[in-house]
Amino acid sequence: MIELNTQLVFFLILAIIAIACAVMVIILKKISHRVLSMAFCFFAIAGLYFLLRAEFIGIIQIMVYVGALSILFIFGMMMTDHKSVGFGPERKKIHKVLSFIGVGTLLGFMLYGILGMNLQPSDEQFIGSAEAIGIQVYGHYVIALQAAGILLLAALIGAIVLARKEAE
Amino acid sequence: MVPVELFLALGAILFCIGLYGVLTRRHLVIVLVCIELMLNSVNINLIAFSSIGPFANITGQVFTLFVITLAAAEAAVGLAILIALYRNRESIDAIKQDLLRW
Numbered sequence: 001m002i003e004l005n006t007q008l009v010f011f012l013i014l015a016i017i018a019i020a021c022a023v024m025v026i027i028l029k030k031i032s033h034r035v036l037s038m039a040f041c042f043f044a045i046a047g048l049y050f051l052l053r054a055e056f057i058g059i060i061q062i063m064v065y066v067g068a069l070s071i072l073f074i075f076g077m078m079m080t081d082h083k084s085v086g087f088g089p090e091r092k093k094i095h096k097v098l099s100f101i102g103v104g105t106l107l108g109f110m111l112y113g114i115l116g117m118n119l120q121p122s123d124e125q126f127i128g129s130a131e132a133i134g135i136q137v138y139g140h141y142v143i144a145l146q147a148a149g150i151l152l153l154a155a156l157i158g159a160i161v162l163a164r165k166e167a168e
Numbered sequence: 169m170v171p172v173e174l175f176l177a178l179g180a181i182l183f184c185i186g187l188y189g190v191l192t193r194r195h196l197v198i199v200l201v202c203i204e205l206m207l208n209s210v211n212i213n214l215i216a217f218s219s220i221g222p223f224a225n226i227t228g229q230v231f232t233l234f235v236i237t238l239a240a241a242e243a244a245v246g247l248a249i250l251i252a253l254y255r256n257r258e259s260i261d262a263i264k265q266d267l268l269r270w
Contacts, residue, residue, distance in 0.1 A: 011170045015178045022185045022205055031197060038201050045208055048178075051170070052219040057232050061211075064236050069204065069243055076247040077197050080254045099191040107184040114176045119222055125169060126224035136230045148237045155241035162248035165255075 010051055018044040031077050039070040056130040175216035182209035196253070196260045200246045207239045 021041035028034045042065040049058035137145055182205055189202030211232045218228025254260050 007170050011174065015174075018178070019181055019185070022182055025198070025201055025205065026185065026189045026193070031195060034198055035201065038204070041205065042208065045212060048175070048212060049215055052175075052215050054215050054219055054229055054232075057211075057215060057229050060233065060236060064240055065204070065208070069240065072243055072247060073197060073201060076200075076250055079251050080197070080260050096192050099188060103184050103188045103191070106187070107180060110180040110184075111177055114173055114180060117173060117176075119172055121169070121171065121220065121222070126219050126226075128218060128226045128229045132226045133229055133233070136226050137233065141230055141234075144234060148234055151241055152237065155244050159244045159248035162245070163251045 007051065011048070014044045014047045014051065017041075018048070032074070035070060035073045035077060038073070039066050042066050042070075053125055053127045056128070056133055169220060172216050172220050175212055175220075179209040179212040179216070182206075182212070194262045196250050196262055196265075197247075199262060200243060200250070203246075204239060204243065207235060211235055 018041050021037045021044065024037040025034050025041065028037060042061065046058045046061040046066070049055075049061055186202040186205035186209065189205070190199055193199055193202065214228040214232045214235070216228075218224060218226065218232075221228075250260055253265065257264070259265075
């Protein structure tokens, strides 16, 4: 039995917030509410990173996901003007049921495997400082860093080319 | 300390919620949001192993940075495709995009 300490309480609170917000992304009706719920879910996940003492990643998570991606999704939502968009007939009921059964089976297998695992816990929590991440990224993973830079450039150009109006 | 299995279970639950959303939702913005959720659940696993796993080291956090980069690029291109789709076909309903359907 796991004793109830402060970390576990914080973990449970953040995990429940994250799962509830993720469920609300699925079930809410309005698109803007869903995107807001997504932002809260990412915020809770950033809290989990702080709990795991990965502060740098937590800050990056808040900056990139809560700050940038939510705004990007809200812009995407506004530009596509969902009010005038007609939605056709609803998906078939059997499709939803089959998806639910498939995903539920997958979740069951994963949880069975995860909770049956007997992992050796480490003696103490590892604290990853930004300095250590920087040394690794600019040392051992420098080629991956360059590739990520090229990927971001390609995504930037691709997004502009795709989203601009065709030249007259 | 929180056992690492709980973090893995949370990651699995979030992943499955995202997968269900991708499979059943019809609004393409929501499909993209659910893909972001799935990527985030993977990040939780990486950070958990990096912090309290059996061989805790910094590599998981480095890979999380790369995953976040990928997610940002994917969302940007995805939304650009969505806007182009809306301009050309006046619909962002996932069911109606069936030009390549057999």
